Amino acid sequence: MSVSKPDILVIGGGPAGSTFGNLAVQQGWDVALLEKDEHPRFHIGESLLPMTMPIVERLGLWQDLERIGVRKNGADFTTFRRGAYHHTYPFSRALGDSPDHAFQVRRSEFDEMLYEKCRDVGVDVRDRNTVTKVEELGGGKHRVTSVDANGVESVWEPKFLVDASGRDTFLSGANGWKQRNPQHASAAVFGHFRGVRRRADENEGDISIYWFEHGWVWMIPLRDDVMSVGAVCDPDYIKSRRESLDEFLLKTVNRMVGTRSRMRDAVQDRPAQATGNYSYLSSRMMGPGYLMIGDAFAFIDPVFSSGVHLAMSSAARGIAVAGAWLEGDARKYRKACRDYEQETKRGIDTFAWFIYRFRSPTMSWLFSNPRNPLRLVEGVVSMLAGDVFTNRSVRRRLLVFKAVYAIASVLLRARVISESSGSRPRSTRNMREA
Numbered sequence: 001m002s003v004s005k006p007d008i009l010v011i012g013g014g015p016a017g018s019t020f021g022n023l024a025v026q027q028g029w030d031v032a033l034l035e036k037d038e039h040p041r042f043h044i045g046e047s048l049l050p051m052t053m054p055i056v057e058r059l060g061l062w063q064d065l066e067r068i069g070v071r072k073n074g075a076d077f078t079t080f081r082r083g084a085y086h087h088t089y090p091f092s093r094a095l096g097d098s099p100d101h102a103f104q105v106r107r108s109e110f111d112e113m114l115y116e117k118c119r120d121v122g123v124d125v126r127d128r129n130t131v132t133k134v135e136e137l138g139g140g141k142h143r144v145t146s147v148d149a150n151g152v153e154s155v156w157e158p159k160f161l162v163d164a165s166g167r168d169t170f171l172s173g174a175n176g177w178k179q180r181n182p183q184h185a186s187a188a189v190f191g192h193f194r195g196v197r198r199r200a201d202e203n204e205g206d207i208s209i210y211w212f213e214h215g216w217v218w219m220i221p222l223r224d225d226v227m228s229v230g231a232v233c234d235p236d237y238i239k240s241r242r243e244s245l246d247e248f249l250l251k252t253v254n255r256m257v258g259t260r261s262r263m264r265d266a267v268q269d270r271p272a273q274a275t276g277n278y279s280y281l282s283s284r285m286m287g288p289g290y291l292m293i294g295d296a297f298a299f300i301d302p303v304f305s306s307g308v309h310l311a312m313s314s315a316a317r318g319i320a321v322a323g324a325w326l327e328g329d330a331r332k333y334r335k336a337c338r339d340y341e342q343e344t345k346r347g348i349d350t351f352a353w354f355i356y357r358f359r360s361p362t363m364s365w366l367f368s369n370p371r372n373p374l375r376l377v378e379g380v381v382s383m384l385a386g387d388v389f390t391n392r393s394v395r396r397r398l399l400v401f402k403a404v405y406a407i408a409s410v411l412l413r414a415r416v417i418s419e420s421s422g423s424r425p426r427s428t429r430n431m432r433e434a
């Protein structure tokens with residue numbers, strides 16, 4: 001059997017893999033990409049972040065994105081304590097120069113657009129081609145076996161291997177590197193509806209997030225009057241389901257005043273689907289001759305719509321790692337790996353800090369009562385915009401936010417204790433009234 005030897009072989013043609021493929025060809029490298037599915041295909045994850053927009057531009061796809069997307073100017077949050085009232089965070093308030101908007105997209109269209117662009121720019125793209133085996137040959141060399149739709153095997157020995165296999169986590173799963181986060185074991189149920197009420201005017205395309213006692217709900221406006229509606233819930237709540245998935249989704253969404261009123265005239269457009277939503281992290285991110293990007297390396301709860309941004313930005317930063325390897329300079333490669341790992345983990349950790357506290361009473365209170373000492377709101381908006389890797393002023397504001405969170409937690413706890421003992425301290429009275 002003949003063996004193909006491209007500079008780069010990418011496993012997976014989602015946002016991470018297609019971004020890497022496109023940018024790698026722009027470097028003048030010979031690139032092959034294997035995708036087990038065929039585009040267009042449904043994928044969940046429809047809300048993009050402003051900081052992804054410069055990457056889309058580098059891929060030469062800005063106008064195509066405008067054509068398929070709904071403009072998203074911000075995100076709004078409603079806590080279950082506040083019923084129908086929401087608070088909007090417009091991206092125009094972000095610190096620094098992150099774009100003031102992003103887009104909501106059908107992933108079938110978005111992923112196909114990225115993937116087909118790879119083909120156009122010269123990536124050797126093969127759909128319905130599943131990677132079945134990766135063997136390490138030593139010295140950073142790998143032999144990869146793939147099987148096409150007719151069962152025909154191919155063998156590849158790339159100079160550099162990129163795993164962008166998403167939640168299939170090809171390398172980390174096969175090597176026992178995948179570490180699940182048992183504290184973040186949730187499941188998601190979602191579907192598409194028509195006739196759901198949108199926010200007014202410039203907020204028409206914003207994502208809405210609603211807290212409730214068993215999790216949170218998203219509403220993402222798509223083109224043609226379609227709304228993506230989904231709930232991320234505790235496993236126990238999901239296990240309590242006795243009805244069909246469609247009925248369960250509606251029952252869940254109708255638990256909240258705000259969502260119930262927006263769904264009054266809703267007609268289901270796409271049957272509900274469910275997926276496990278375990279957060280995980282691979283104990284390795286790269287090694288000699290290979291790199292993992294996007295969900296193939298880590299997955300965190302999608303409440304801040306971070307997944308596609310983490311996927312595409314890790315691909316864009318990963319080009320430097322592959323470049324250093326192809327140059328054959330070991331010192332440069334080690335440095336590129338260190339920089340890449342530090343930045344990638346910093347971005348993930350920033351989102352994760354908020355996610356792991358997202359359902360705490362303190363975070364719910366802070367998000368729905370945003371005062372603005374020290375421009376904290378701008379810091380939070382920058383996080384929501386995806387500016388989580390290098391911007392120092394954002395990092396400083398987020399540090400202050402963390403301090404405010406710690407103080408508010410103590411105050412809220414003191415209030416709970418004093419309420420249960422019959423007295424309420426004056427200093428915290430405003431929290432309830434707000």
Ligand SMILES: Cc1cc2nc3c(=O)[nH]c(=O)nc-3n(C[C@H](O)[C@H](O)[C@H](O)COP(=O)(O)OP(=O)(O)OC[C@H]3O[C@@H](n4cnc5c(N)ncnc54)[C@H](O)[C@@H]3O)c2cc1C
Pocket residue numbers: 011012013014015016017034035036037043044045046047048049129130131132164165166167168170188230275276277293294295296302304305306307308309311
């Ligand atoms: C419930 C839920 C809601 C979400 N909401 C959002 C959101 O609003 N915004 C957001 O940004 N993110 C969201 N996400 C996360 C987002 O969907 C992912 O983070 C994103 O798709 C990651 O991109 P990726 O390219 O790494 O992986 P994927 O998009 O999953 O792409 C991986 C590709 O690899 C292919 N593949 C896998 N194994 C092989 C193999 N062996 N051989 C060949 N090909 C293979 C797959 O077919 C797939 O096409 C959500 C996720 C969930 C679960």
